[in-house]
Amino acid sequence: MTERNDSLVADYLAAVARATAGLPRDRRDELVRDLREHIEAGRAELPDETEHQVREILERLGEPAVIAAVAAEDIPVATPVASPVRTPPDRRPLWILATIAAIGLLFVLCAGFLFFAQTNDGPPEPAQPAPVIQSDGAS
Numbered sequence: 001m002t003e004r005n006d007s008l009v010a011d012y013l014a015a016v017a018r019a020t021a022g023l024p025r026d027r028r029d030e031l032v033r034d035l036r037e038h039i040e041a042g043r044a045e046l047p048d049e050t051e052h053q054v055r056e057i058l059e060r061l062g063e064p065a066v067i068a069a070v071a072a073e074d075i076p077v078a079t080p081v082a083s084p085v086r087t088p089p090d091r092r093p094l095w096i097l098a099t100i101a102a103i104g105l106l107f108v109l110c111a112g113f114l115f116f117a118q119t120n121d122g123p124p125e126p127a128q129p130a131p132v133i134q135s136d137g138a139s
Helices: 002-019 025-044 051-061 064-074 094-116
Strands: none
Touching: 002 025, 002 051, 002 064, 025 051, 025 064
16 A cells, blocks of 8 residues: 555656746755655654545645646746846937027026116105204203
8 A cells, every 4th residue: 555655645746846847946846845745744644544645635735736836926037137228319409408598598687687677767866854953942
């Protein structure tokens, strides 16, 4: 019976290895090694190992395709490193930039002139002297 059980375990682990063929080799080997250790620990706890009990251990672990899918989700996908994107140099002619700068400067000068311009017609009127009150001297 032990040979049959060993064959069941070997077939199961081979199916897992086939299902995980797309994984990196070291990850696949680690996964199969971990499953083998788990199966051996489960079998060691059985007082009288039967084929049915070994099949139950394997069923609890899950289908090899499901194990492979879960293992594939755990592996980060390597993203290719993109080279820095080079932007083309600004091809606008320099005269356009100079024109925009000149218009901006003209706008600032006009705004300043309007802000500081005075609307009165001449110099301010002189202040009127305050009336002088004379006293009689009799206080």
